Amino acid sequence: MDALQLVALVAASTAVAGFARRSPVPAPLLLVAVGLVAAYLPGVPDYTLDPHVVLPLVLPPLLYTAAVDSSYLDLRANIRPVALLSVGYVLFATVAVGWLAYVLVPDLPLTAALVLGAVVAPPDAVAATAIARKLGLPGRITTILQGESLVNDATAITAYKVALAAAVGEGISWAGGLREFALAAVGGVGVGLILMVPIHWLRTHLREALLQNTLSLLIPFIAYAAAEQVHASGVLAVVVVGLFLGHKNWKVDFATRLQEEAVWKMVAFVLESAVFALIGLQLPFVVQGLGPYGIGEAAWYAVGVFVFVVVVRFVWVFPATFLPRWLSPRVRTREAGVDWRAPVIVGWAGMRGVVSLAIAFSIPIATDGVPFPARNLVLFLTFTTVIGTLVVQGLTLPPLIRLLKLPGRDRVQDTLAEAQAQSEASRAAEARLDELLADERNALPGPLADRLRTVMERRRNAVWERLGTVNEATGETADDTYRRLSREMIDAEREVFVQLRDARRIDDEMMRTLLRRLDLEEAAAYRETD
Numbered sequence: 001m002d003a004l005q006l007v008a009l010v011a012a013s014t015a016v017a018g019f020a021r022r023s024p025v026p027a028p029l030l031l032v033a034v035g036l037v038a039a040y041l042p043g044v045p046d047y048t049l050d051p052h053v054v055l056p057l058v059l060p061p062l063l064y065t066a067a068v069d070s071s072y073l074d075l076r077a078n079i080r081p082v083a084l085l086s087v088g089y090v091l092f093a094t095v096a097v098g099w100l101a102y103v104l105v106p107d108l109p110l111t112a113a114l115v116l117g118a119v120v121a122p123p124d125a126v127a128a129t130a131i132a133r134k135l136g137l138p139g140r141i142t143t144i145l146q147g148e149s150l151v152n153d154a155t156a157i158t159a160y161k162v163a164l165a166a167a168v169g170e171g172i173s174w175a176g177g178l179r180e181f182a183l184a185a186v187g188g189v190g191v192g193l194i195l196m197v198p199i200h201w202l203r204t205h206l207r208e209a210l211l212q213n214t215l216s217l218l219i220p221f222i223a224y225a226a227a228e229q230v231h232a233s234g235v236l237a238v239v240v241v242g243l244f245l246g247h248k249n250w251k252v253d254f255a256t257r258l259q260e261e262a263v264w265k266m267v268a269f270v271l272e273s274a275v276f277a278l279i280g281l282q283l284p285f286v287v288q289g290l291g292p293y294g295i296g297e298a299a300w301y302a303v304g305v306f307v308f309v310v311v312v313r314f315v316w317v318f319p320a321t322f323l324p325r326w327l328s329p330r331v332r333t334r335e336a337g338v339d340w341r342a343p344v345i346v347g348w349a350g351m352r353g354v355v356s357l358a359i360a361f362s363i364p365i366a367t368d369g370v371p372f373p374a375r376n377l378v379l380f381l382t383f384t385t386v387i388g389t390l391v392v393q394g395l396t397l398p399p400l401i402r403l404l405k406l407p408g409r410d411r412v413q414d415t416l417a418e419a420q421a422q423s424e425a426s427r428a429a430e431a432r433l434d435e436l437l438a439d440e441r442n443a444l445p446g447p448l449a450d451r452l453r454t455v456m457e458r459r460r461n462a463v464w465e466r467l468g469t470v471n472e473a474t475g476e477t478a479d480d481t482y483r484r485l486s487r488e489m490i491d492a493e494r495e496v497f498v499q500l501r502d503a504r505r506i507d508d509e510m511m512r513t514l515l516r517r518l519d520l521e522e523a524a525a526y527r528e529t530d
Contacts, residue, residue, distance in 0.1 A: 363378060
């Protein structure tokens, strides 16, 4: 892939993803569909998914952004269901799908079938969590899906390595495989624990936001590479570091947080758009590689594997949801109110994604002159499973959520909790201001001291006002109107600064300084609503 092709891929995929944000179709599904169509258009170059690029260069930043945005406390509170899905389910799916493939496909060795099982085992929850948040699912379901996606890739990659070693005749035993799995998991967590404290110390002691954000971009690659260097799980190392830094992010200065959020949103948007488009663009490459298997025969195998992958998830999710509650009074007390609808949603939200394809493409053509058995068929079955789950489950998940009428987050209660928290914080700030103003070294003119109190009071009242509208004509709260009028005033100031620059009464450097002050005022007055 040359530079022009890469630019074209990024530009086209981000354009499609941008359109998807204004349509009811989730972006991953639309990107895959457009990629499928584009793959057969004349003039479109051949794009190949290189696992040596995807795994070390694309997967770490995507995992890191998800980990930083996750709640360590929520994940800890839901560690049992998350572990059952991200470890237990992936291993169960590896064995179950591998057994089906072994029975279904003539002459397919069991070891090669288990490689297929490991490849298609991990769901990619990017689309599922996006849909869950958009439709307002309960926070616990969203947390479980997000937590699953953070760890299941590590489980699947380790299971794949064990199965691959057996498939190419390296003589690995089941005990040896379990030992390698445990060492990779423990090693990945250990590397993350070792790195997280010094990285956090460095982030809090760098004084320039530019340097802090440069470090932020390097963190996932450092964690991943360090773990892989000692044959541990790079995925788990990235997740551990990301969770810790996200939990401690409040200790970093505000300029870094503002820049970091914008930078990582852009990085995640571009990477997710490109990789989902690449999934669709792989179709010609995969079909051409079928070799001795006819497309009709391979299609029947694909249907069987796809259906079994969907069924196996339900076979695991329902017992994993209800058996612990039946066996443990403590679990019943802590997880009261769980009904059959929650596991239905979690079971149906098992779409596969780019990680499965990247792992599949990393299967060697041959090892020591011995070809990997049915490699092309494994690639085809992986591709069809990814596409099938994204299209079938992805398109039907939103209507299924609406049909089941699962109660979502209580917005009123959330706003009430936010208002109460803001009130407590404002009282602390007011007490601190009185304490500071009592010191003659902090003497301020009356209007400036009143301004500090007014700003604090507006922050306190703004959340309470969201509980109801006060302007019958516009439906706005007083805080909404305040922010809108503030923006109009700032826009008027901005236009004057530009006019003064154009009239050569101020130079560009001064205009940029003045505009930056207005930008900060606007950021403070008009918080992000997306």
